[in-house]
Amino acid sequence: MKIKIALDAGHGLKTVGKQTPDGIKEWALNDAVCDYITEILKNYDCEIIRTDNNEGNIDESLTNRLNTAINKGAKVLVSVHHNAYKGIFGTHTGVEVYTDNKPTAEDSKLANLIYDNLVANTGLKGRKVKKAAFTVINTNKITAVLCEGGFMDGSIDYKIITSVSGQQAYAKAVADALIECYKLQKVQDQTTDKISVTYQVYDNKSKRWLPNVVNLSDYAGIYGRDIGGVFASLSKGNITYKVHLKGGKWLPAVSNREDYAGIKGKAIDGLMMCTDTGKTIYYAAHLKKRNKWLPYVTGYNTADANNGYAGILGQEIDAIKIYIK
Numbered sequence: 001m002k003i004k005i006a007l008d009a010g011h012g013l014k015t016v017g018k019q020t021p022d023g024i025k026e027w028a029l030n031d032a033v034c035d036y037i038t039e040i041l042k043n044y045d046c047e048i049i050r051t052d053n054n055e056g057n058i059d060e061s062l063t064n065r066l067n068t069a070i071n072k073g074a075k076v077l078v079s080v081h082h083n084a085y086k087g088i089f090g091t092h093t094g095v096e097v098y099t100d101n102k103p104t105a106e107d108s109k110l111a112n113l114i115y116d117n118l119v120a121n122t123g124l125k126g127r128k129v130k131k132a133a134f135t136v137i138n139t140n141k142i143t144a145v146l147c148e149g150g151f152m153d154g155s156i157d158y159k160i161i162t163s164v165s166g167q168q169a170y171a172k173a174v175a176d177a178l179i180e181c182y183k184l185q186k187v188q189d190q191t192t193d194k195i196s197v198t199y200q201v202y203d204n205k206s207k208r209w210l211p212n213v214v215n216l217s218d219y220a221g222i223y224g225r226d227i228g229g230v231f232a233s234l235s236k237g238n239i240t241y242k243v244h245l246k247g248g249k250w251l252p253a254v255s256n257r258e259d260y261a262g263i264k265g266k267a268i269d270g271l272m273m274c275t276d277t278g279k280t281i282y283y284a285a286h287l288k289k290r291n292k293w294l295p296y297v298t299g300y301n302t303a304d305a306n307n308g309y310a311g312i313l314g315q316e317i318d319a320i321k322i323y324i325k
Contacts, residue, residue, distance in 0.1 A: 003182055005041065006069035007034045008051040008079040008136060010146075012059030020152040020162070021089055027056040028292055029161055030080045033149065035293045036171030037080075039216075044184040049074050054295065062135035070141050076110065076182070078174055079136045079146040082161055084153050093156045094125035098146040101131045106143045110181045114147055117173030122160055124150055147174065162291075164223060195236050195277055195324045202229030204265055221319030224288060229262030230271065232322065237277035240300075244270030244309070246316055250302055270311040271320060274300035279324050285310035286319035293321070 009030035011018045018026040031052075038048050049072050051065040060068075069077040085092045097115040099107040111129045119126040127148075137144035149170040150157035160166035178184065200212045204226040213220045221227055232239050233256045242253040243261045246269040253272075254261050262268055273283050282296040294310060301308030311317050 002045050002047045003076075003184070004047045004049055004072065004074045005178060006049040006051050006072070006074035006077040006142075007037055008065050008069070008077060009034045009056070010052070010079055010081040010136075012053060013056035015059045017087070018084070020158060021087060024152070024162060025056070026082050026084075026152060027052070027059075028290060029082050029152070029167070031056060032167045032292050033080050033170045033174070035295075036168050037078075037175050040171060040175040041178065041184070043186055044179065045187055046178075046182070046184055051077070065136050066139060066144070069144075070139070074142055076143040076178070077137065077145075078114075078178070079134075079144070080170075080174070081146060081148050083148040083151045085151060087153055089153055089155045089158070091155060092151050093154045094127040095119060095122060095150055096127035096148045097129050098132050098134060098137065098148070099129070100138045100140075100144070101133050102140065103131065104140055104143065106181070107145060110143055110177060111145045113177035113181055114145065114174055117177050118147070118149065118170065121169040121173045122150065122166060124157060124160065195234055195279060197232060197234055197239065197281070197322050197324055199230065199232040199320070199322055201227045201231075201320060202260070202262065202264055204228040204267065207264070215323045216321060219286065219319045219321045221286065221317075223286065223291065223318055225318055226267040226288065226316050227262070227318060227320070228264045228266055228268065229260040230268070230320065231257055231260045232273070233257050234275065234277065234324070237275055239273060239275045239281070241271065241273040243268045243272075244302075244311070244313060246314065267316040268311075269313050269315055269317055270309050271317065272300050272302065272309040273322065275324065277324065281322065281324050283310050283320060283322045285317045287312065288316040288318040290315065296321075
């Protein structure tokens with residue numbers, strides 16, 4: 001039976017004061033780390049539960065977050081945060097992990113594993129494993145810890161926590177600790193008819209097609225630079241896809257590499273994909289301005305903004321990820 005792991009991206013986009021001095025919201029940083037943790041653990045024998053609002057529009061109460069984890073049968077809750085001092089840049093720095101004031105042996109074990117990984121992975125100063133009566137982890141019904149992955153207003157930490165490599169380092173610290181603590185095993189692919197998807201995007205800034213990507217070996221795109229076109233093909237079967245232009249409309253669908261979807265030089269803000277393979281295609285978009293990956297979608301429907309296409313209309317896409325399962 002799969003272990004259920006609850007991830008909690010602390011706060012929300014509208015939470016007053018929870019941001020870097022230059023306006024990057026803490027939830028956006030926390031959410032990015034949670035997404036990377038999920039990406040690492042998707043191939044392990046576990047199920048991920050999110051306790052925060054998926055788009056960050058609502059700052060779920062701390063009690064609701066904890067109850068969501070407990071009521072959905074989670075064995076463990078990891079609340080992901082970033083620290084702050086006075087809201088202005090300074091030299092304060094470091095990572096820390098919290099248990100409640102009366103931690104179980106498992107609370108302490110997980111907290112120490114994450115802490116050691118955080119210090120090693122990020123290179124930031126260690127501020128120790130600590131105890132506090134934070135509501136979101138104040139329970140012994142399930143294992144629960146809260147992580148502070150660096151200071152949003154720390155001049156040293158800022159460069160790390162706002163970078164993709166820094167966020168991935170934080171995520172790996174948590175994921176590896178969970179894997180070790182709960183002896184998670186990789187799920188073996190038992191299928192003999194695995195289908196690979198090969199895809200690439202057109203970079204509007206350099207005016208060239210970027211290298212092909214196969215499955216999740218990487219993502220296609222360059223963070224901060226608009227995508228103007230998409231090419232995709234399968235190792236078996238057909239893939240059909242279309243894109244939406246920012247400020248424009250959905251363009252006609254194309255199949256395989258008979259043509260590319262998009263208009264070079266025009267920013268894309270939506271992507272739809274489907275196949276005739278009988279398998280499920282998962283595809284995700286990264287938002288340029290918000291610097292975050294949206295959840296994977298599997299549908300093909302312009303009227304379904306939740307699962308019908310990847311992206312948020314009006315917000316440029318700068319990277320995509322695709323796989324078939």
